Amino acid sequence: MKIGLLGNSDVCYNSLNYFMDCIEDALHSRGVHTQRITDAANISYTQDGPWSAIIGINQYQPAARTQDGSYVLDSFQCPVFNILVDPPYYHHGKLEAHMDNLTLYLLDQGHVEYCKRYYPPFKHMEMVYLPGPSGSFKSYDEKEIDVLFTGTLDGE
Numbered sequence: 001m002k003i004g005l006l007g008n009s010d011v012c013y014n015s016l017n018y019f020m021d022c023i024e025d026a027l028h029s030r031g032v033h034t035q036r037i038t039d040a041a042n043i044s045y046t047q048d049g050p051w052s053a054i055i056g057i058n059q060y061q062p063a064a065r066t067q068d069g070s071y072v073l074d075s076f077q078c079p080v081f082n083i084l085v086d087p088p089y090y091h092h093g094k095l096e097a098h099m100d101n102l103t104l105y106l107l108d109q110g111h112v113e114y115c116k117r118y119y120p121p122f123k124h125m126e127m128v129y130l131p132g133p134s135g136s137f138k139s140y141d142e143k144e145i146d147v148l149f150t151g152t153l154d155g156e
Contacts, residue, residue, distance in 0.1 A: 003027055004076070006056030007038040016057045016085070023055060054080045058091070074101065081105060083128065088115050095119050 005020055024034050037054070054073065059082050064072040073080045083105040084091055095104075095115070103124035106112050115125050 001052045002033045002035060002050070004037045004051040004054040005034050006054060006059045006082075007036050019057055019083075019085075020055075051076060051078050053078050055083075056081070057083045058085055059094070077101070079103065084111070087111060088119075095122075 005024055027034050054076060066072055080102045082102060085107055088095060088106060088111050100123065104115060104122060105126055105128040106115065107128065109127050112125050112127050115122060
């Protein structure tokens, strides 16, 4: 089994790269081979694939098209999983691309409902909880702090 991982090397913050590194480490620990894909529009399926699946975080490749106008990721003929960590309306341009092999994972049930309402051709949309280290989750009753602050921090 080989999983293609859509890269985010040009993002303005490193959290998406960190999340992808964690996904890659988890796959490797289970004996799954991975390949980083940094330019899906120019990758050769016959040379680099086939993949059992492709995983991305906040990816624009779902809307990328080949010279003949077909969707690049459709040509790979495998499931594609895209995790959106921003509100879906930030990704309007890529959500106009309705591929049958694409599953969207969203971080909020409201985001799922929004996508079902405004992007009904998508067949596969699910909510996924924010990731964290294995075993780190407590029920709300067990938590000592009532406020959660998420974001990125500039080291300067």
